[in-house]
Structures are given as C-alpha cells and as structure tokens.
Amino acid sequence: MLNSFQEGVVVICCVNMIAVLGMSVLTGFTRMFSFGNAGFMSIGAYTAAICSVQFHIPFVISIIIGAAVAGLVAFLLGSLTIRLRGDYFLISCLGFGECVRVLFNYTRNLTGGANGYSNIPYRTTGLVALICVILAFVIAWNFIHSRFGQALSAIRENEVAAAANGINVTRYKKLSFVFSAVYAGWAGGLYAHYLRFITPALFNLGKSCELVITTVLGGLGSLTGSVLGTLIVQLLPEFFRSLSEYRMLFYGIAVVLVILLRPNGLFGYREFSLKGTIAWFRRKFGGGKEARS
Numbered sequence: 001m002l003n004s005f006q007e008g009v010v011v012i013c014c015v016n017m018i019a020v021l022g023m024s025v026l027t028g029f030t031r032m033f034s035f036g037n038a039g040f041m042s043i044g045a046y047t048a049a050i051c052s053v054q055f056h057i058p059f060v061i062s063i064i065i066g067a068a069v070a071g072l073v074a075f076l077l078g079s080l081t082i083r084l085r086g087d088y089f090l091i092s093c094l095g096f097g098e099c100v101r102v103l104f105n106y107t108r109n110l111t112g113g114a115n116g117y118s119n120i121p122y123r124t125t126g127l128v129a130l131i132c133v134i135l136a137f138v139i140a141w142n143f144i145h146s147r148f149g150q151a152l153s154a155i156r157e158n159e160v161a162a163a164a165n166g167i168n169v170t171r172y173k174k175l176s177f178v179f180s181a182v183y184a185g186w187a188g189g190l191y192a193h194y195l196r197f198i199t200p201a202l203f204n205l206g207k208s209c210e211l212v213i214t215t216v217l218g219g220l221g222s223l224t225g226s227v228l229g230t231l232i233v234q235l236l237p238e239f240f241r242s243l244s245e246y247r248m249l250f251y252g253i254a255v256v257l258v259i260l261l262r263p264n265g266l267f268g269y270r271e272f273s274l275k276g277t278i279a280w281f282r283r284k285f286g287g288g289k290e291a292r293s
Contacts, residue, residue: 007126009238011194014129015187017230018136020214021223022183025140026176027212028221028269029152034177035208036093037184039100040070042203044185045192046104046111049120052193059123063189070185071178078174097208104200116199117192124194132190136183140223143179152176156221184211213255218265225267 002010019041026032048066051057057065081092104111111117143149151172154162163169192198210233218229236250237243243250258265 002126008194009234010126011124011129011190013230013234014126014133015124015191015194016211016214016234017133017227018190019184019187019211020218020226020230021136021140022180022187023211023215024218024221024223024226025144025152025183026180027215028219028226029144029149029156030173030176031156031220032173032177033090033212034093034180035090035205035212036095036097036100037180037211038203038205038207039097040074040181040184041188041191041207042100042104042198042200043073044070044188045198045203046117046188047185048189049117049192049198050110052121052123053117053119059121059193063186063193066189067182067185070188071182074178074181075174078177082170082174082177094205094208097203098205101200101204111200114199114201116197118197120192120196120198122193122196124190129190129194132186136186137223137227140183144223148172148175153221216265217254217258219262219267219270220265221269222265222267222271224272225265225270228266228272 019037023034023037026034044063044066046066047069048062051062051065052059077093077096081089084092105114107113108115144152151162151167154165154167155169155172159169188203191202195202214229214233215226216229217233218227219225232254262268
C-alpha cells in the first residue's frame, strides 16, 4: 500500500501525463505549439468542481462535462485562430490562457476569485488516476493510428502536399486542437478532485510551459515518449527535493540539452518497443561477443 505522499506523486504524474498526451497529439503530429493548455485545464477543473459542489453531479459525469466544456471552448477558439501560422497561433493561445486565468480571478461569485474554490469532494485516488491515464493512452493510441492520425502525420510532413491530396488541413488541425483541450480539461477535473481546493494561480503560464517542455523532452510524435518525459519531469524533483527551488532552471537546462543532443526529443517520432529494446541490447552487447569469438 502507498502512503499519502506516494499516492500524491502517482496522482500528479498521472494528471500531468493525461495533459501531456493531449499536447503530444497537437504538437507532435501537427507541429502546432500551444501555451494555452493550462487555460483549458482550469476550465475543466472549475467546471468539474462546480458540477460536483453546486449541482451534486456524480464524479465521472462531472469530469466528462469539464472535458467537454474545455473542448467546446477550444473549438470556438480554433475557429478564430487555427489559420494563424507559426508564432501568431502560439501567442494567441498564450493570450487566451492568461485571459482565462484573469477571468477566474474576478468571477468571485462563481469561482471564488483569487481566494480559490473549496469544498471539492476528494475523488481522484491513485487507482482512479492510473485507470484514467491508461484509458487516455489507449484512446490517444487508437486516435493517431486511425485515418485521422494518418491525416495529421501527413500535415506534419508536408502541409501543402497534404492539402493537394484532398486533406482538409484546417479541419484536422482544429480536431487535434480540440483533442488536446479535452485531455487538458480531463486532467484539470481530476486535479481539482484531488486537491479539493483550486485557485487560478495553479493554471498560470508556468503550467503551460511545463506541459510544452515535457512534450518536447519526451519526444515529438511519440506517445510513449510523452509518458517517459512526464515521469522524468515529475519524479526528478522528488529525488532532488532539497533543490526544488531550482526546478525551472533544471527544466531549461534539460530542454537545451535535448535540443542540442536529440532535437526530436528522447523518443522523437518513435515509440518504445520491448522487442526493439531487446534487439538493440543484442546488437550492442551480443554482436561484440560474436565478433571476438
């Protein structure tokens, strides 16, 4: 059995893993960077919390509603911004995330404002978080291996060629944007029902940067890389807790090293395979023994 601290680490890892899996589909398969996913997390968190506290809606349905509302907002935002290219889309998402945070700061009657929203029932246990992250991974895996995922990969490789072959680039980009927002809202709802108390400051720009950094570190276009990147980013500070105030510094150094040594991330455009890992060890270690014999 896990103690409360260990269970907390598991829950936080799983919550961030779900949000990063959504970012991986957006960034790794369309090359679109968003610094506004913390805003979608906050929408999912507050919506799920309000459903549970004020309307006494069951936990699972509250999480679904929170994720759906985040996806709806992403659909509306994407309708306005998805045609923007490069830095313009990134900046628009960044502005959206900050607007959401400020909005929740000033809607005191509904969300408690800067004082936070409390009395949220505790529902996100370690087991619930693990089940959710496995379900999220399976859904994302099937999504990217469907015809929708193939279309996103084609857009990533060559947007002009994809459009010439009949792929509606704008539609598929919006779909990936909504997908990432739904996952962020899902993660936010779980987060709220674990902490039992949330404030807008939990979903600031730093949180969006953390999600992007984790996605890049794990590897663009790799779901298993996103899982590995989340574990590294979340667990390393626990091993070096005495240096926790330098956490963002470590993030920056890690990103610079990854960009210099592995520009596509640890598992960039590749998925972890047990068979492939065994074959790699055989080539590295078995081959040398054969050569000496």
